[in-house]
Amino acid sequence: MIKNEIEFILNDNLIKIKDIDTNVTVLNYLRSNKKLTGTKEGCASGDCGACTAVTAELNNNKLTYKSINTCITFLYNLHGKQLITVENIGKDKLHPVQQSMIDNDGSQCGFCTPGFVMAMFGMYKNKIKPTNNNIDEYLAGNLCRCTGYKSIKNAARKMYSYGRNDKFTKNKKITIKLLKSINKNDVIIDNNKKKFYIPSNLNNLIKETQKLSKFKFLSGGTDLTLEVTKQNKEINSLIYLGNNKDLNYINIKNNYLHVGAATPINDLIPKLKNIYPSFADMFYRYGSIQIRNVATIGGNLASASPIGDCSPALLALNSSLLIQGKIQREVHINKFFKSYRKTTLKNKEFIKEIKIPIFKNCIFKCYKISKRFDDDISSVFVAFLLNLKKNLIIDMNIAFGGMAATPKLASKTQKFLIGKKFNYNNIHISKKIIENDFNPLSDMRASSQYRNIVSQNLLERFYLEVKNNRSETIN
Numbered sequence: 112m113i114k115n116e117i118e119f120i121l122n123d124n125l126i127k128i129k130d131i132d133t134n135v136t137v138l139n140y141l142r143s144n145k146k147l148t149g150t151k152e153g154c155a156s157g158d159c160g161a162c163t164a165v166t167a168e169l170n171n172n173k174l175t176y177k178s179i180n181t182c183i184t185f186l187y188n189l190h191g192k193q194l195i196t197v198e199n200i201g202k203d204k205l206h207p208v209q210q211s212m213i214d215n216d217g218s219q220c221g222f223c224t225p226g227f228v229m230a231m232f233g234m235y236k237n238k239i240k241p242t243n244n245n246i247d248e249y250l251a252g253n254l255c256r257c258t259g260y261k262s263i264k265n266a267a268r269k270m271y272s273y274g275r276n277d278k279f280t281k282n283k284k285i286t287i288k289l290l291k292s293i294n295k296n297d298v299i300i301d302n303n304k305k306k307f308y309i310p311s312n313l314n315n316l317i318k319e320t321q322k323l324s325k326f327k328f329l330s331g332g333t334d335l336t337l338e339v340t341k342q343n344k345e346i347n348s349l350i351y352l353g354n355n356k357d358l359n360y361i362n363i364k365n366n367y368l369h370v371g372a373a374t375p376i377n378d379l380i381p382k383l384k385n386i387y388p389s390f391a392d393m394f395y396r397y398g399s400i401q402i403r404n405v406a407t408i409g410g411n412l413a414s415a416s417p418i419g420d421c422s423p424a425l426l427a428l429n430s431s432l433l434i435q436g437k438i439q440r441e442v443h444i445n446k447f448f449k450s451y452r453k454t455t456l457k458n459k460e461f462i463k464e465i466k467i468p469i470f471k472n473c474i475f476k477c478y479k480i481s482k483r484f485d486d487d488i489s490s491v492f493v494a495f496l497l498n499l500k501k502n503l504i505i506d507m508n509i510a511f512g513g514m515a516a517t518p519k520l521a522s523k524t525q526k527f528l529i530g531k532k533f534n535y536n537n538i539h540i541s542k543k544i545i546e547n548d549f550n551p552l553s554d555m556r557a558s559s560q561y562r563n564i565v566s567q568n569l570l571e572r573f574y575l576e577v578k579n580n581r582s583e584t585i586n
């Protein structure tokens with residue numbers, strides 16, 4: 112049965128919604144409709160973290176807590192989840208996270224504080240050890256312009272000393288019961304000529320896609336929502352893939368990693384760690400934890416940005432995509448990008464799966480160059496896949512982002528290096544060849560000259576790291 116309303120838990124109460132505009136963000140709903148103004152708007156583009164709230168989802172009878180940027184999340188994405196806001200966590204008694212912020216002087220003007228508190232709450236609920244690295248990872252998506260980060264980080268470091276169980280742990284059974292009571296059937300919201308469709312499985316998704324004439328697919332929304340919040344556009348029909356169980360999976364089969372296109376990047380990182388550690392490490396610099404909790408590889412590829420980080424890595428790895436329309440077809444990623452922001456996706460087609468080969472005897476490394484270490488878009492990105500036998504280059508893929516209108520292989524450089532000795536002399540020659548592979552543009556992220564020099568230096572860096580068998584560092 113198809114429903115015409117979504118259901119979610121807002122703090123402790125089950126809410127049903129059907130008549131709010133389908134382009135409204137969670138942030139605007141909280142502040143304007145519910146007068147829950149603790150959640151702040153700083154940038155409205157996912158960059159500052161002031162709007163952070165936390166969702167809880169039911170997976171195998173367990174609650175999974177995720178911090179999200181409410182400014183770039185559509186309200187109707189909340190179907191089937193609990194949304195926890197800053198007003199609720201310390202309603203009866205300050206939450207350990209809040210108490211620690213006070214005791215460690217973690218706030219001055221206070222504008223960023225609710226966002227930091229909720230980012231720390233996400234860390235607390237996931238029982239993350241408060242090491243320096245973990246604190247940096249969990250707070251990298253939040254900006255503060257007056258307190259300074261030292262005292263905020265101290266608050267995160269000490270938050271567990273105020274107790275490890277909060278009211279959410281005590282109320283777990285009630286929350287799970289409430290979440291289970293939510294009907295998981297398909298939802299179609301239809302108001303004021305705008306539609307928001309939430310298909311629960313692949314068959315229904317295909318059927319509905321064929322029926323509708325003009326719509327956009329929505330996964331994490333970390334790209335698409337900005338069309339509404341930053342470009343003031345209206346999106347009339349949206350098909351939400353984030354709740355679709357048939358697009359959310361990670362399997363290893365026949366030497367391939369199969370990733371459902373709507374799987375959040377954060378779910379993928381632990382699996383990638385054992386297979387391609389450098390790829391997994393790169394993802395720690397992909398947006399922030401709030402972004403990675405919802406952003407998908409499918410959305411990254413479909414947006415076809417020349418500086419998207421997944422594309423060059425997947426290109427170097429010879430990946431392919433399962434594309435679903437009325438029928439399914441498999442496309443090698445090298446054929447997927449046609450020109451600037453254009454792909455081979457036809458009307459009504461969506462990416463169902465990303466198929467990543469597992470190369471057991473090859474070296475894979477990737478490097479991201481950006482102006483800021485955390486939460487920044489690449490100026491240049493490169494991924495290398497090297498098959499080396501007795502110091503002879505049997506095969507090699509070198510894929511760049513940020514060097515052309517699409518993610519692109521350095522074909523001339525590859526051709527020169529394959530069959531040659533992996534030595535400094537050949538790398539030195541290939542540094543000149545790489546200049547002929549690309550003609551990068553200058554923009555606010557980097558000049559053409561900078562991009563050329565960096566691409567050459569990254570080639571040399573890769574060589575030196577492989578030669579010296581250094582650990583897989585990226586920056």
Ligand SMILES: Cc1cc2nc3c(=O)[nH]c(=O)nc-3n(C[C@H](O)[C@H](O)[C@H](O)COP(=O)(O)OP(=O)(O)OC[C@H]3O[C@@H](n4cnc5c(N)ncnc54)[C@H](O)[C@@H]3O)c2cc1C
Pocket residue numbers: 156157158183327328329330331332333334335336352372373396397398399402405406407408409410411412413414418419420421456460461462463486487488489
């Ligand atoms: C603060 C911030 C930081 C960011 N940092 C990075 C970064 O470090 N590196 C990086 O590469 N990107 C970054 N991004 C961009 C964005 O987060 C990524 O591209 C992300 O992977 C997009 O995935 P999504 O699921 O959110 O896509 P969505 O926003 O849901 O969709 C993006 C586009 O793809 C289409 N689409 C979505 N899923 C599918 C599908 N399965 N099939 C066909 N079409 C589909 C949508 O219609 C839309 O056109 C950042 C964005 C923000 C806001």
Ligand code: FES
Pocket residue numbers: 151152153154155156157158159160161162163180181182183
């Ligand atoms: S308001 Fe800045 S991340 Fe949402």
Ligand code: FES
Pocket residue numbers: 217218219220221222223224254255256257258
């Ligand atoms: S306390 Fe003022 S911005 Fe952080």
